[in-house]
Amino acid sequence: MELLKKRISENARIIGNEIVKVDSFLNHQIDVNLLNEMGKEFKARFENQEVTKILTIEASGIGLACIAAQYFNVPVVFAKKSEARNLSPDVYESQVYSFTKDQTYTIRVSKEYISPLDKVLIIDDFLATGNAALGLIKIAQQAQAQVVGIGIAIEKGFQKGREKIEENDIKVESLAIIKSIDNGQVVFA
C-alpha cells in the first residue's frame, strides 16, 4: 500500500537494524485518516472472505482493528495482556513471548466472545517474529473458530513471522513489507 509505505519512509524512526518506530502515526499518536485508508485496503484484500469478527490484541492493535471493522461491519474483540499466569475457566488463553521486551505474557479472550461459528480476521499493527499472531491463532483455535486471514499494517519481512503463520495454512496480508533496513533507511519488498 503506497500511502503507508510513503508514510513509513517519511515519518518512521529507525533504530539500529531492526527497530522501526511509527509512534507518530500508528502506535502512540494515531492518524485516523490513514487508518481508514488501511481499513479499506484490508476490506479489498479479504473481499471474498465472510468475516464475522475481527480479533486483535491490546493496545496498539485496537485502533486499527476498530477503524477496519467499519468496512466489514463486524465487532472487534481484543485479547487482553496480563503477566499473571493463573488459569481461568472462562477464558481462552495463550502464552506470547515478546523479543522486544524479553518477557512472556499471557493473552486472554473471554469464551463468550468467540464461538465455533465465527470466521475470524486477525488484525495487528506489526508482524515480526509472529508470536503475537500465533497466540491469537491459538485462541481462535481453542474456540474452534475459523481464522480466515491475518491483516497486518507493517511486516518485518526479515523476521520469520510469515513463515510460522503460513505453516498453519493461514493467509497473511501485510500493507507494507520491510525487506531490510539499510543504513538507517527502510527497504520495502
Added chain:
Amino acid sequence: MELLKKRISENARIIGNEIVKVDSFLNHQIDVNLLNEMGKEFKARFENQEVTKILTIEASGIGLACIAAQYFNVPVVFAKKSEARNLSPDVYESQVYSFTKDQTYTIRVSKEYISPLDKVLIIDDFLATGNAALGLIKIAQQAQAQVVGIGIAIEKGFQKGREKIEENDIKVESLAIIKSIDNGQVVFA
C-alpha cells in the same frame, strides 16, 4: 444518550453495588456501530469547541477515541501505562491510582505529540473516581495545551470523578450517567 443507556440496561453485568461490566460491547468485545453513534454524540456535545487532538489512555479508551476522532477529523494520542516509575526526559507523565486494581501506575505521553497549541478533548470509556482523567489533564497541562473538555461513555455518578474535574473548570460530558445500582439494576441520572 438513550441508545447507550438501553444497551447498558440490556447487556451490562452488575457485580455488587459498584461494578458495571460492559465487556460485551465496550471493553473487550467492541460494537463499532455503537461507538460510531457515540462518536457523533460527542461531536454534537463539543460542537463549538475547536478540537485539535483527542487524548485517551490505553487500552479500553483507544477504540472509542479513534472512532470519535473521525467526526472531529483530528489525530488521537493515547497515554501509555507502565508500572515503571523511572523518569524520562522525553515524556509528560503522571501517576494514576486505580481503585479497581489497588495499584498506582505511571501514564506517559511523548512530548512530541502534545503542544501548547493543542486544544485537547479527553475521551475515555469510564469516569468513576476521576483519577485516570485527572492524570490525562495533568499531562495536557504539562504540555501547556488547553483541555476543552472530557467526553465519557459511562459515568458512575455515585463516585466523585466529576467534582474533581469540574474543580479544574473543565466541562464533562458523559453519554450515560449511572446514579446508583439498586438490587442489581442500574439507575440512570
